[in-house]
Amino acid sequence: xxxxxxxxxxxxxxxxxxxxxxxxxxxxxxxxxxxxxxxxxxxxxxxxxxxxxxxxxxxxxxxxxxxxxxxxxxxxxxxxxxxxxxxxxxxxxxxxxxxxxxxxxxxxxxxxxxxxxxxxxxxxxxxxxxxxxxxxxxxxxxxxxxxxxxxxxxxxxxxxxxxxxxxxxxxxxxxxxxxxxxxxxxxxxxxxxxxxxxxxxxxxxxxxxxxxxxxxxxxxxxxxxxxxxxxxxxxxxxxxxxxxxxxxxxxxxxxxxxxxxxxxxxxxxxxxxxxxxxxxxxxxxxxxxxxxxxxxxxxxxxxxxxxxxxxxxxxxxxxxxxxxxxxxxxxxxxxxxxxxxxxxxxxxxxxxxxxxxxxxxxxxxxxxxxxxxxxxxxxxxxxxxxxxxxxxxxxxxx
Numbered sequence: 001x002x003x004x005x006x007x008x009x010x011x012x013x014x015x016x017x018x019x020x021x022x023x024x025x026x027x028x029x030x031x032x033x034x035x036x037x038x039x040x041x042x043x044x045x046x047x048x049x050x051x052x053x054x055x056x057x058x059x060x061x062x063x064x065x066x067x068x069x070x071x072x073x074x075x076x077x078x079x080x081x082x083x084x085x086x087x088x089x090x091x092x093x094x095x096x097x098x099x100x101x102x103x104x105x106x107x108x109x110x111x112x113x114x115x116x117x118x119x120x121x122x123x124x125x126x127x128x129x130x131x132x133x134x135x136x137x138x139x140x141x142x143x144x145x146x147x148x149x150x151x152x153x154x155x156x157x158x159x160x161x162x163x164x165x166x167x168x169x170x171x172x173x174x175x176x177x178x179x180x181x182x183x184x185x186x187x188x189x190x191x192x193x194x195x196x197x198x199x200x201x202x203x204x205x206x207x208x209x210x211x212x213x214x215x216x217x218x219x220x221x222x223x224x225x226x227x228x229x230x231x232x233x234x235x236x237x238x239x240x241x242x243x244x245x246x247x248x249x250x251x252x253x254x255x256x257x258x259x260x261x262x263x264x265x266x267x268x269x270x271x272x273x274x275x276x277x278x279x280x281x282x283x284x285x286x287x288x289x290x291x292x293x294x295x296x297x298x299x300x301x302x303x304x305x306x307x308x309x310x311x312x313x314x315x316x317x318x319x320x321x322x323x324x325x326x327x328x329x330x331x332x333x334x335x336x337x338x339x340x341x342x343x344x345x346x347x348x349x350x351x352x353x354x355x356x357x358x359x360x361x362x363x364x365x366x367x368x369x370x371x372x373x374x375x376x377x378x379x380x381x382x383x384x385x386x387x388x389x390x391x392x393x394x395x396x397x398x
Contacts (some may be wrong), residue, residue, distance in 0.1 A: 116207040121175030178204040198304040204228035230273040259332040264308035
């Protein structure tokens with residue numbers, strides 16, 4: 001790039017010198033300017049240099065605010081003070097939203113409890129509770145067109161099949177096997193966290209729930225496990241603390257509750273079953289004697305269960321190194337996603353329907369962005385005359 005810029009500067013000098021030397025006293029200044037512009041536009045290096053210069057100017061302060069008279073600047077300070085008051089009201093608004101979330105969460109609890117009982121096989125839903133339109137309805141429509149004999153034959157076959165299912169009920173799967181493991185493996189954000197060696201332990205995950213508190217503003221995720229060969233904990237927890245007030249340093253950056261720290265829990269691993277560490281053997285050679293020995297070391301291992309051992313957040317977040325900051329940002333996103341999306345709509349993530357809706361929403365958003373860009377190009381057209389544009393019919397409410 002530096003070579004291109006150098007070539008561009010030389011090209012500018014050459015064009016300038018050549019045009020000025022060749023111009024006679026009778027040459028029109030406009031012709032000289034036009035000739036120079038034409039040559040500049042034909043040189044790709046010159047265009048690249050100019051584009052780089054324009055890019056560096058984007059976002060530069062115009063100096064307009066600094067040039068305002070003192071009384072106007074004084075009034076701007078008053079407006080900023082009003083803006084701060086507005087931001088404080090906004091913080092109270094989000095606090096009440098959190099209180100409402102706590103209130104309605106209590107209404108969801110009985111639903112989540114029954115969902116958990118069905119998943120674990122503690123409760124078998126009755127016929128009425130299982131009524132839900134499905135692909136089987138298409139088959140029922142086809143049955144209407146069949147003859148009476150065929151209908152009877154199909155009914156007998158169905159009864160025989162139902163009888164076999166009843167006979168094998170003792171051997172049938174309990175509840176919904178691998179319900180939460182399947183969800184974690186379906187969601188892109190979580191599937192990279194789940195390693196192959198984690199899956200056996202996650203098979204015993206029976207439920208994921210959330211609880212809220214007002215002061216401090218927090219939410220805690222509870223991962224309920226059945227008996228397993230890896231750890232003795234019945235519940236693993238992950239607590240997220242949020243702040244919902246403007247900071248003194250930058251109050252106008254406030255956009256609502258923000259997770260700023262999280263805390264995991266200690267996992268009581270059984271002997272030799274810790275999935276978050278692995279043992280590696282390394283050969284070491286003695287410098288003077290030349291003898292070789294094998295050293296066994298324990299190192300950190302990739303595992304979903306590292307989720308419960310997040311890095312600590314110092315009082316001054318500026319002390320965070322970039323890698324730790326990225327790790328915490330990812331952790332906060334995962335915690336928020338589990339609380340906001342997965343727990344309320346778990347069955348749809350199990351079946352994949354929620355994933356399809358997410359993909360559809362992203363495609364739609366990209367399409368809308370494209371349409372917006374096309375419109376902005378039209379408005380930026382110097383030859384575009386709004387008065388000559390076709391008028392759109394006004395949308396009337398029904």
